Amino acid sequence: MHTFSYVKATTLKQAGELLAANADAKLLSGGMTLIPTMKARLAQPSHLIDIGGIAELSGIEAKDGKLTIGAATKHVEVAKSAVVKKAIPALAYLASQIGDPQVRNRGTIGGSLANNDPAADYPSAVLSLGATIVTNKREIAADDFFQGLFSTALGAGEMIVKVVFPVPAKAAYEKFPHPASGFAMAGSFVSQRGKDVRVAITGAGPGVFRWKDAEAALGKKLAAASVEGLSVDATDLNEDMHGTKEYRANLAKVMTKRAVGKLSGK
Amino acid sequence: MAKVELKINGKAHSYDVEDRTLLVNLIRDHAQLTGTHVGCDTSQCGACTVHMNGVAVKSCTVLAVQASGADITTIEGMAKGDKLHPVQQAFTECHALQCGFCTPGMIMAVTGFLKDNPKPTDEEIYHGLEGNICRCTGYINIVKAVKQASKAMAK
Known part of the structure; x- marks a missing residue:
């Protein structure tokens, strides 16, 4: 792995500022894709901004026909959540089938969506359910978010904060x-x-x-x-x-x- | 450089490491606990599995600095004195190992799995151990050991 500087962000605002100030910085949460990619020297960010500890990015809530999941919410949390199982059981099931248990214990929904691996599970749920990706700058409809192989609508300095799913029948x-x-x-x-x-x-x-x-x-x-x-x-x-x-x-x-x-x- | 303060098997440690140091390297090279193995180094084989705050993780895919403040348990922390952990005991009795390289990671994964699923079916065991590979393919006895440990821990 190439060298980089590690910074732990404690607030969403601070993370956004760090990201805006360093063009070659990457956000780190679970790191389940980013760390292997860096080990293979396929990515060499100048900074890793750790957003894993930011409370505003975590959590699951169902309200008014919508299920909201924070970007740093781990797959295991979605898979086990009574709230998700009640609102959209298929989404809890999908999360339980990602990678393996150790990966689900660390990997996050925001990371999976921002990476947009062509074989990732979450993008299919987000697109099918017509979810909204809420970033630190705007709201992006699922139909506009995914732009092919590892590409998304996210711009420079933009980070996913939460995903809002309309609850389907x-x-x-x-x-x-x-x-x-x-x-x-x-x-x-x-x-x-x-x-x-x-x-x-x-x-x-x-x-x-x-x-x-x-x-x-x-x-x-x-x-x-x-x-x-x-x-x-x-x-x-x-x-x-x-x-x-x-x-x-x-x-x-x-x-x-x-x-x-x-x-x-x- | 980063300062990493963490507990390993109940004991507090403090190390100055490079930002890019992996948790598995801190455990093996700095804490000198070599029971945790590096198999594939690409987060597929699970030989490096340890518990971080009670949850199974692949320590080759966690930065040491991300584990700062965490409570880590490695294979060396499983036995209490001479008394093996029930999962270790079951692996011994069921001969759930051949070369033994995957065993520490397998035991840490099984222990994490049984916390969530104390009475697993065979199918649940297969799914629950998908993150660990035994290159000797000794899975039959590993599954037996998981079931035996599950019974022993229910008592």
């Missing part, structure tokens, strides 16, 4: 984890709110995306059979030693059907 997440790495080869988060059905696919492409044909079909009839005749466009999907584009397209459809089959409400 029904939701479910299903993924096919790679047997060795555990990362999603394809994952599908399906949710229904009013007449609106949204399907977000992770793992299969260079970034999370909505499968709009499936959304339209499921909006007419919310049953696995509705997507039977459809297929995910394979053109821009990932292709590697683990699977072809067509394999991933099919897997995304299978995961969507399974998710529809286990839709649950609060």
Whole structure:
């Protein structure tokens, strides 16, 4: 690992100022992706600003049909939270399937979203549920936030403070984890709110995306059979030693059907 | 340089380390507790698992400075004198190790897992130990040991 300066921020304001003052600084919370990336010398920030201890960034609250989760809330907290299990059980389930127990004990929702790994789990929930990403500067709709491979709408000096999820009538997440790495080869988060059905696919492409044909079909009839005749466009999907584009397209459809089959409400 | 003050196995320590020093290196090189192993060094194998404030973490993926003020338990802190921790005892009795390299991390992970899930099913054990790899593939006896420890700890 290259050298860097470690700074522990105690308030959101201080963290924002440190981030604005150092162009090559990175925020550190759980560090479950950032530290391995730095060890592999794929990142060499000048400063690490530790935001893990900032109280304003942590916590879970359900109020007025919305579930709010602080950016530094750990996966284990979301997975075990009685509040999340009651409001959006599919989200608690998703969190329980991220990485492994030690990773869930440290990794955070804000870190996962800011990193936007194409095989990460959380982006699919945020996009499907139409959540709002609240930063230290503004509010960003999920549809605008994710911009492909490790890219987001976050600008310089901007940090995620919390994520606000509208509580759906029904939701479910299903993924096919790679047997060795555990990362999603394809994952599908399906949710229904009013007449609106949204399907977000992770793992299969260079970034999370909505499968709009499936959304339209499921909006007419919310049953696995509705997507039977459809297929995910394979053109821009990932292709590697683990699977072809067509394999991933099919897997995304299978995961969507399974998710529809286990839709649950609060 | 950073000043790291922490407790390891109940004993207070203070070290001046580089900001980039990993917790596992502080434990092994500075505190000279070499029971915690470095296997893959890429947060996959779990050999470096220790407890930080009672929670299992991979110490190769935590900065030492992030552990400042924390209470760390390593494999050396599990036995009470000559009396092994029930998980250690179960690993011994079930022969839940072959080469033994993954064992300290495995025992720390199992102990963390059983806190949350004192009466696990086989499926729950598989899911709960996904963060630890036994390169000898001695999983059958490890699962047996988890079940035996669970029974012993329920008494």
